[in-house]
Amino acid sequence: MKYRYLGRSGLLVSRLCLGTMTFGNAQWGCDQQTSSAIVDAFVGAGGNFIDTADMYSGGESEVMLGAALKAHKRDDLVLATKCWFPTNGAPTSRGLSRKHIIEACEKSLKRMGTDYVDLYQFHGPDPHTPMEESLRAADDLISAGKVRYLGCSNFYGFQIAQANGLAALKGYERLVSAQHLYNLVRRDIEREILPACDAEGLGMICWSPLAAGMLTGKYRNKDKPDADTRIGIQATITLPRYWFEDSLKMIDLLAEVAAELGKTPSQVALSWLFGDRRITAAIIGARKVEQVEENLLAGDYDLPDDIRQRLTDGMPLKLGYPYEWMATNLPNTFGKAEFEPDHTQRLPK
Numbered sequence: 301m302k303y304r305y306l307g308r309s310g311l312l313v314s315r316l317c318l319g320t321m322t323f324g325n326a327q328w329g330c331d332q333q334t335s336s337a338i339v340d341a342f343v344g345a346g347g348n349f350i351d352t353a354d355m356y357s358g359g360e361s362e363v364m365l366g367a368a369l370k371a372h373k374r375d376d377l378v379l380a381t382k383c384w385f386p387t388n389g390a391p392t393s394r395g396l397s398r399k400h401i402i403e404a405c406e407k408s409l410k411r412m413g414t415d416y417v418d419l420y421q422f423h424g425p426d427p428h429t430p431m432e433e434s435l436r437a438a439d440d441l442i443s444a445g446k447v448r449y450l451g452c453s454n455f456y457g458f459q460i461a462q463a464n465g466l467a468a469l470k471g472y473e474r475l476v477s478a479q480h481l482y483n484l485v486r487r488d489i490e491r492e493i494l495p496a497c498d499a500e501g502l503g504m505i506c507w508s509p510l511a512a513g514m515l516t517g518k519y520r521n522k523d524k525p526d527a528d529t530r531i532g533i534q535a536t537i538t539l540p541r542y543w544f545e546d547s548l549k550m551i552d553l554l555a556e557v558a559a560e561l562g563k564t565p566s567q568v569a570l571s572w573l574f575g576d577r578r579i580t581a582a583i584i585g586a587r588k589v590e591q592v593e594e595n596l597l598a599g600d601y602d603l604p605d606d607i608r609q610r611l612t613d614g615m616p617l618k619l620g621y622p623y624e625w626m627a628t629n630l631p632n633t634f635g636k637a638e639f640e641p642d643h644t645q646r647l648p649k
């Protein structure tokens with residue numbers, strides 16, 4: 301297993317993070333026995349980074365994770381959870397208000413049976429709460445010893461810059477990570493989110509790195525998903541997100557490349573992510589131990605550069621404006637220096 305620093309922090313995490321959204325899910329998830337076996341396999345292979353959220357399986361994911369962790373040394377692990385989604389019917393039980401953040405964190409600690417969370421994440425942006433209020437509440441949790449580091453998920457690029465600008469101004473703890481959808485067929489975050497993270501010192505933790513199972517290749521040459529899989533059960537969400545002409549072509553290319561390398565499509569799709577140093581970790585979700593065992597190989601398998609490029613070129617991302625404008629005008633405007641200064645912003649090309 302290889303380890304990476306979580307953004308501009310001193311926290312070293314395994315580049316595979318274990319996702320626990322399946323734990324306790326009655327339709328596309330697993331029971332306590334399998335959840336514990338998944339945790340055992342992951343930790344046994346050197347994984348130290350585990351992600352959950354208060355809303356997964358209505359809180360059951362945190363409870364099952366807590367039970368599974370009893371067999372392991374809690375302090376050696378980096379435990380991440382999140383708040384934002386409603387957890388009960390109360391009007392205050394949602395979003396990123398001070399009241400909800402503090403209540404949600406305390407309830408997560410109880411469910412998991414631990415005194416602290418290593419990474420506490422805002423699960424999404426709250427358009428109605430001032431960012432300052434949320435950051436101050438999270439900062440208080442850190443001062444109280446309940447949280448070690450702070451991250452966001454599903455934020456827009458401007459909010460990442462806004463949050464860390466405010467944190468610097470007010471002396472609050474900064475965001476050190478972002479958790480966003482990123483995989484070979486959904487590369488949207490390359491436009492604004494990854495550059496914002498890079499500039500602001502956030503490590504990217506990718507969710508659905510296998511496109512909910514599409515990139516395992518198991519749906520190849522099928523005209524619809526098997527009814528008993530994640531993609532089949534959650535079809536209203538997953539089909540528009542992942543099942544389109546270009547993604548089906550990408551899966552063919554992925555299968556071809558994987559066969560050449562003697563690896564599986566999942567292993568190659570996960571490894572593709574780590575060729576970009578802005579990526580700290582990929583969160584692998586599973587409902588069976590065998591799936592985790594297969595995916596764990598990507599913890600220390602690196603793709604040859606030319607193969608990685610072949611996959612990247614397989615479904616090019618159209619960056620659009622203002623990238624086109626910059627491509628036309630940048631070289632003629634800033635071509636005079638012998639070399640770029642160290643403080644050059646790394647804009648996507």
Ligand SMILES: NC(=O)c1ccc[n+]([C@@H]2O[C@H](COP(=O)([O-])OP(=O)(O)OC[C@H]3O[C@@H](n4cnc5c(N)ncnc54)[C@H](OP(=O)(O)O)[C@@H]3O)[C@@H](O)[C@H]2O)c1
Nearest residue numbers: 319320321507508509510511512513529530583585586591
């Ligand atoms: N922050 C957010 O908004 C957000 C959103 C979503 C997820 N997440 C986090 O990201 C984690 C991972 O997300 P995800 O579950 O969508 O990830 P994923 O890795 O893209 O998909 C996982 C699913 O793919 C299938 N699968 C995985 N490995 C396989 C293999 N080797 N062979 C065959 N099938 C395989 C399994 O589903 P089937 O067996 O049912 O096909 C599994 O549940 C979650 O647990 C959660 O921690 C965060």
